Amino acid sequence: MNAITPAGTLVAVCAYDDLVPDLGVAALVDGRQVAIFRLADGSVHAVQNLCPFSGAHVMSRGITGSRGEVPTIASPVYKQVFSLITGECLATMDKQPAPGLDPNLATYPVTLDNGQVNICLPDAA
Numbered sequence: 001m002n003a004i005t006p007a008g009t010l011v012a013v014c015a016y017d018d019l020v021p022d023l024g025v026a027a028l029v030d031g032r033q034v035a036i037f038r039l040a041d042g043s044v045h046a047v048q049n050l051c052p053f054s055g056a057h058v059m060s061r062g063i064t065g066s067r068g069e070v071p072t073i074a075s076p077v078y079k080q081v082f083s084l085i086t087g088e089c090l091a092t093m094d095k096q097p098a099p100g101l102d103p104n105l106a107t108y109p110v111t112l113d114n115g116q117v118n119i120c121l122p123d124a125a
């Protein structure tokens with residue numbers, strides 16, 4: 001069941017135990033492709049699955065890592081590096097995003113509830 005909050009809609013996506021540490025998965029959440037990562041520290045992060053630089057829905061196949069304290073995901077296509085916290089593109093690898101795409105990733109708040117992973121989708125403006 002989905003819960004409506006002032007900021008958005010919480011959508012249950014999977015069980016926490018279904019997520020393999022450091023291996024991303026893609027979920028179709030209310031028509032949106034979301035890449036979900038459970039990190040070695042147990043935290044879960046969700047970003048758009050669309051890679052802004054290749055224009056392909058591949059972020060869930062990216063490589064997890066870190067820059068200092070910031071957990072990151074590197075695109076499997078051109079290896080751009082993004083913060084899993086803010087979605088900010090930290091390394092463009094001297095490339096431009098595909099036409100019309102923002103270089104940064106959308107991020108989605110994740111909550112854990114009794115072993116269930118929920119993602120908050122912002123309400124359409």
Ligand code: FES
Pocket residue numbers: 005007008009010109120121122
């Ligand atoms: S429910 Fe908290 S940001 Fe969406």
